[in-house]
Amino acid sequence: MAAVKQTVEHVESLEKYKHGFVTEIDQEFAPKGLSADIVRFISAKKEEPEWMLQWRLDAFERWLAMDEPTWAKVDFPPIDYQDSYYYAAPKTKDGPMSLDEVDPDILATYAKLGIPLREQEVLAGVQGAPRYAVDAVFDSVSVVTTFKKELAEAGVIFCSMSEAIREHPELVKKYLGSVVPVSDNYYACLNAAVFSDGSFVYVPPGVRCPMELSTYFRINAENSGQFERTLIIADAGAYVSYLEGCTAPMRDENQLHAAVVELVVLDDAEIKYSTVQNWYPGDPETGKGGIYNFVTKRADCRGDRSKVSWTQVETGSSITWKYPSCVLRGESSVGEFYSIAITNGRQQADTGTKMIHLGANTRSRIISKGISAGKSSNTYRGLVSAHPKAKGARNFTQCDSLLIGKTCAAHTVPYVEARNGSCVFEHEATTTKLSEDQLFYAMQRGLSQEEAVQLLVNGFVKDVLQELPMEFAVEAQKLVAISLEGSVG
Amino acid sequence: MLSISNLRAEVDGNEILKGLSLDVPAGEVHAIMGPNGAGKSTLSYVLTGRDGYDVTGGTATLNGEDLLSLDPAERAAKGMFLSFQYPLEIPGVPALTFIRTAMNAQRKARGEPEISAPEFLKLAKATAASLKIEFDMLKRALNVGFSGGEKKRMEIFQMAMLSSRFLILDETDSGLDIDALKIVSDGVNAMRAPDRAMLVITHYQRLLDYIKPDRVHVLAAGRIVASGGPELALELEREGYDKYARAA
Numbered sequence: 001m002a003a004v005k006q007t008v009e010h011v012e013s014l015e016k017y018k019h020g021f022v023t024e025i026d027q028e029f030a031p032k033g034l035s036a037d038i039v040r041f042i043s044a045k046k047e048e049p050e051w052m053l054q055w056r057l058d059a060f061e062r063w064l065a066m067d068e069p070t071w072a073k074v075d076f077p078p079i080d081y082q083d084s085y086y087y088a089a090p091k092t093k094d095g096p097m098s099l100d101e102v103d104p105d106i107l108a109t110y111a112k113l114g115i116p117l118r119e120q121e122v123l124a125g126v127q128g129a130p131r132y133a134v135d136a137v138f139d140s141v142s143v144v145t146t147f148k149k150e151l152a153e154a155g156v157i158f159c160s161m162s163e164a165i166r167e168h169p170e171l172v173k174k175y176l177g178s179v180v181p182v183s184d185n186y187y188a189c190l191n192a193a194v195f196s197d198g199s200f201v202y203v204p205p206g207v208r209c210p211m212e213l214s215t216y217f218r219i220n221a222e223n224s225g226q227f228e229r230t231l232i233i234a235d236a237g238a239y240v241s242y243l244e245g246c247t248a249p250m251r252d253e254n255q256l257h258a259a260v261v262e263l264v265v266l267d268d269a270e271i272k273y274s275t276v277q278n279w280y281p282g283d284p285e286t287g288k289g290g291i292y293n294f295v296t297k298r299a300d301c302r303g304d305r306s307k308v309s310w311t312q313v314e315t316g317s318s319i320t321w322k323y324p325s326c327v328l329r330g331e332s333s334v335g336e337f338y339s340i341a342i343t344n345g346r347q348q349a350d351t352g353t354k355m356i357h358l359g360a361n362t363r364s365r366i367i368s369k370g371i372s373a374g375k376s377s378n379t380y381r382g383l384v385s386a387h388p389k390a391k392g393a394r395n396f397t398q399c400d401s402l403l404i405g406k407t408c409a410a411h412t413v414p415y416v417e418a419r420n421g422s423c424v425f426e427h428e429a430t431t432t433k434l435s436e437d438q439l440f441y442a443m444q445r446g447l448s449q450e451e452a453v454q455l456l457v458n459g460f461v462k463d464v465l466q467e468l469p470m471e472f473a474v475e476a477q478k479l480v481a482i483s484l485e486g487s488v489g
Numbered sequence: 490m491l492s493i494s495n496l497r498a499e500v501d502g503n504e505i506l507k508g509l510s511l512d513v514p515a516g517e518v519h520a521i522m523g524p525n526g527a528g529k530s531t532l533s534y535v536l537t538g539r540d541g542y543d544v545t546g547g548t549a550t551l552n553g554e555d556l557l558s559l560d561p562a563e564r565a566a567k568g569m570f571l572s573f574q575y576p577l578e579i580p581g582v583p584a585l586t587f588i589r590t591a592m593n594a595q596r597k598a599r600g601e602p603e604i605s606a607p608e609f610l611k612l613a614k615a616t617a618a619s620l621k622i623e624f625d626m627l628k629r630a631l632n633v634g635f636s637g638g639e640k641k642r643m644e645i646f647q648m649a650m651l652s653s654r655f656l657i658l659d660e661t662d663s664g665l666d667i668d669a670l671k672i673v674s675d676g677v678n679a680m681r682a683p684d685r686a687m688l689v690i691t692h693y694q695r696l697l698d699y700i701k702p703d704r705v706h707v708l709a710a711g712r713i714v715a716s717g718g719p720e721l722a723l724e725l726e727r728e729g730y731d732k733y734a735r736a737a
Contacts, residue, residue, distance in 0.1 A: 440539050441577040445591035445647065446565035446598065455590055459581025459630065 019278065030087035036060055039193050042087050046162045046196075049169065055177070059192035062183045069186055072350040073379045073411055074319050076254070076292065084225050084256060086194045133158055135199045135215040137228055145199075147211065154210050156240075157202040161229050164200035171202055175233055179262035179300040179327070187258040187321075188296040191227045195260070198228035203238035203269075212469055214243040217259075225256040232262070234269035236303060241272040243472055254282075254318060259295045267303030267330065274468050275312040275324075276476050281483075282318035284345030284374060290318025297324035301333035301362075309336040310353065311467045313476045315483040318347055323381065325354035328362035328390075335364040338467040340476075342483045343376030343408070352382035352413075357393035357423065366397040369461045372408035373484055379410075384425055385417040393423040401431040402460050404453070404484065454481040490515040490686040491536075491655055496547035498535045505531040507711035508547065513655075513704075516683045520697055520722060521690045523708035524730040529690045530574065532708070533659045537571045538564050551655060565591075566598035568654030572644040572661050579631040584643060585613060587631045588650050595651065616649045620676050637664030645676040656680065656687040662696040674699030694726040709733045 030041045039060050043053040068079075133147035135158065151158050157168060165172050182192045199215040217228060234240055257279060263271050282290025293316075299308040310324040326335030337353035355364035364384065372378040378401065386393040401410035412429050434456060442452035457480060458465070465473050465480075491513040498506040505528045513519045523529055534542045536549060538561040549556045556564055579587055593603045604612075617624050620642050632640050641661055648656060658677065662670055677687070677700050689700055697705070697719065705721040706713045707730070714733045715721065 435577075436540065438577045438579060440561065441573065442579070442587075442591070443561040444537050444539075444565055444569075444571050444573075445587070445651070446562050446595035447591060448560075448562045448594070451562075451590070451594060455582055455587070456579065459579055462581040 019280070028087075028089050029085045032085055033082040034084075034086055034194070038086050042194055042196060045087060045089070046165070048162075048165055051169075051173070052165055055182070056193050059182045059189055060194075063186070063189040063193055066183070066186045066189055072321050072381070073377065073413075074321060074348040074350050076319055076348075079254075079256065079292070081190075086225060086227070087196055089196075133211055133213050135160060135213075137197050137199070137215060137217045151210070151213075155204040155207050156209050157200065158213055159200055161195070161198040161200050161231065164231070168200070168202070171233065172200070172231070175231055175262070175264050176229075177262075179264060179298050180260050180296050185296060187294040188260050191229060191258050191260045191296070194225075195227045195229040198230040198259070199232075199244075200230070201232040201240060201242065203234050203240045205235040205266075206237040207235075208238070209240040212241050212243060214245065216245045225258065227257075228259045230259070230261040231264075232271055232273070233264045234266065234271045234306075236267040236269060238266075238269045239271075241274070241469060243274040243276070243469060245276045245278070254290060254292055256292045256294065257317075259297075261295070261297040261324075263297075263299035263308055265299060265301045265303060265306035265308055265330075265333075268305045269303060270307040270309075271299065272309045272469075273297075273299070273311070273324070274472060275310075275314070276468075276472060276479065277312065277314045277316055277320075278479055279316035280318075281316050281345060281347050287318065287346030290347075291316065293317035293320045293322060295320075295322040297322065298327065299325065299335070300327045301330050301335060301359075303333070304330040304359075305332045305334075306330050307334040307336075309338070309467070311338040311464065312340070312351075313464075313468070313479065314339070314341040314349060314351060315479050317349075320347075320349040320351050322351050323353055325356065325383075326364060327356045327358065328364065328393075329358045330362075331359040332361045332363075333359055334362070336467075337364075337366045337368070338464040339368045340371070340461045340464045340480065341368070341378055341380075342371045342373075342480060343378045344373040344483055345376060346374070347376045349377070350379040350381055352380045354383040355385070355395055356383070357386040357390035357395070359390060361392045362390055363393070364395045366395070366399070367463055368397075368399045369464050370399075370401045370410055370412075371404065371457060371460065371480075371484070372401070372410045373404035375407045377409045377411070379413060381413045381415075383415040383417070384427075385415075386419055386423040386425075388420050391420060391422045393418075393420075393425075395423075395425045397425075397427045397429075399427070399429040400460070401429075402457070403431065403433045450485065453484060457481070457484060490517075491549070491551055491688070492553075493536075493549045494547055496535065496549060497545045498531060499543050499545055500531065500541060504545070505711055506535060509708070509712050510547075511706065511713055513686045513688060515686050516681075517703040518681065518687045518689060518700060520702035520705045521688060521708050522692070522694075522705060522722060522725055522730075524734055525692075527708045528711045529708055530659055533571055533657045533688075533690060536564075536657060537561055537569055562594065563598065565651075565653075566595045570648050570651060570653035570656050572641075572648060572656065572658045574660040574663060576632050576640040576644050578633045578635075580633050581630055583629060584627045584631040584646075588613070588647055591647070592651060612650065616646055619679065620646050620649070621672055622646055638666060638669035641665055641673055642669065642676075645673050649676060649680060654685050656685070658687065658689045658691075658700075660690060660692065662691060662693065670696070670699060694722045697722050707733045 030038055039056045135145040145159055180188050183189050203209050265271055279291035308326050314320055328335050335355050341349045341351050343349045368380050370378045370380055380399050384395045399412050416425055439452050468476055493511040496506050496509045544557050589609055705717055707715040
């Protein structure tokens with residue numbers, strides 16, 4: 001109730017894309033373009049061991065032989081991979097820093113974005129408010145990670161990927177690329193070659209991570225791509241809830257964001273992974289600029305009774321191509337996917353999930369809410385498959401699309417494969433138009449048109465919003481409202 | 490209170506209201522009766538500002554203020570309330586959330602402070618009890634899966650919560666059994682006040698046994714063709730609309 005009220009208030013005070021500012025700082029770039037030398041440059045910058053460099057070079061070789069996928073229902077001019085910077089970092093000393101060493105302009109950026117980087121500020125916050133640790137990734141590097149000490153006391157490792165490669169090579173070697181293989185797909189392979197930073201989490205056996213973890217990705221530099229790599233491992237019986245947020249300045253050029261996220265879940269462990277994606281969506285009228293969000297996210301439920309829950313709120317990017325997936329390998333493992341994808345203006349989204357049932361009695365659940373407005377296109381693409389050994393596999397899929405206006409499009413492309421006779425798959429799908437009757441009804445009660453749209457849309461996405469951690473649900477709800485501003489009338 | 494003069498309106502280029510004039514003074518309840526297609530629902534939508542109902546002539550004022558230039562939300566904030574013939578379902582939005590959002594939007598438009606949470610809950614509980622609405626029902630998505638009678642009761646609930654000044658009841662009796670009709674009518678009657686007026690649109694005299702009108706008007710072919718006291722409703726019930734439809 002309060003959240004709806006806040007939404008309504010908040011929207012009036014905001015501009016359409018409030019994160020579109022640029023931070024003026026000294027940055028260090030790799031030379032423009034992509035080659036084996038650039039891969040070596042990035043690896044050297046990060047003072048990586050030889051095995052890591054070889055891994056990257058191998059990926060680069062394979063990438064050269066691959067073709068861009070064209071099956072998604074998205075349309076964009078060819079990307080010139082030589083016309084981009086693959087490494088951009090604020091000029092400071094290498095490695096993790098204490099907060100006092102971080103460029104004040106960067107700190108100001110995060111303050112402006114409302115991301116708490118000072119632990120004492122988080123601690124001094126509203127009484128009873130949940131605390132969460134943050135890894136702040138600015139262009140190609142992690143600038144600071146909070147609450148590391150407190151997390152370490154619980155045995156939890158939370159640091160940047162660069163640091164993990166240096167400090168915890170045994171864990172990285174064991175798990176990196178084990179969920180999303182190097183040559184899994186074109187963008188994942190590119191990522192393997194040039195990934196710059198990202199977050200690393202390891203939760204040891206039996207440990208319940210004492211606070212929410214989050215990574216906040218910010219693209220700032222012009223003509224640069226962001227290629228972060230995240231690896232989260234929940235050892236037997238462990239639990240962790242993790243959230244990523246993303247924003248970028250408003251620019252006329254398209255920028256590529258090709259991330260890879262790998263989750264490894266062992267026996268009886270659980271990972272809850274939430275995303276609030278608000279990359280710059282491009283100009284709503286001309287479609288100029290915006291982020292190409294080509295992301296590979298996959299969870300491997302290796303352990304018996306392991307569980308992964310993906311929740312995503314996708315409001316930004318000019319193009320989204322992403323299918324957070326679960327490989328349900330362990331017996332009785334569980335995969336969940338809750339998604340809100342909103343497209344407005346000229347945005348295109350092709351997103352969904354894959355639930356791959358390998359183990360017996362595995363269960364999955366998909367709730368997808370797509371909202372299209374403006375001249376946008378929104379596609380749900382999902383695969384549910386059960387292999388011969390996945391006896392008793394169960395899936396429930398609910399896929400709802402809401403259309404606002406007359407010039408948008410919604411598509412639903414479900415793939416279902418059952419290779420044994422004992423699985424039960426259910427699929428429900430609806431497509432509705434935001435009805436003028438409903439809008440008038442709400443307006444007759446005193447709501448403005450914008451407020452009426454927000455209220456109805458919030459009702460439509462409620463099932464998914466309530467899956468987000470509390471403190472982010474309110475934020476996400478505001479974002480939903482802002483994304484649809486000016487979509488009616 | 491409400492004053493309509495020579496109002497003309499069309500839908501998709503078809504003229505439905507053809508010079509309608511009507512005055513409803515504060516404190517009074519007026520009934521509008523008429524055959525199907527006479528323009529009764531069109532009148533309610535034109536007064537509340539629905540898109541697609543284009544005014545081509547005439548005026549409508551509430552307490553001297555022009556209504557026709559305002560958008561629906563502004564009219565609501567000025568006190569116009571329409572109880573819908575077919576109330577809409579609002580999936581995922583609890584009735585309490587819906588009504589509180591509406592109340593605060595209206596208050597904001599009038600420059601008043603928002604209602605506090607305890608104050609709101611107290612009011613909602615008392616209002617629900619008076620309409621024999623289970624409080625738990627208000628936590629469910631508005632009108633989703635509600636019976637016809639429950640939906641109508643929710644309309645009266647909203648009307649009472651908003652405490653609007655000018656109430657239009659569009660076929661409020663349709664879909665109600667006798668017990669529900671009694672509850673709804675009691676709710677409406679409880680809102681009679683010297684500074685409030687009502688327009689009751691109905692096909693049948695039955696509702697007017699419960700909500701006693703001060704005046705009854707016959708609407709036919711887009712105009713008020715006859716007006717009288719409550720006895721006019723009884724006459725219509727006996728003799729039908731034929732004579733008025735022909736006269737129009």
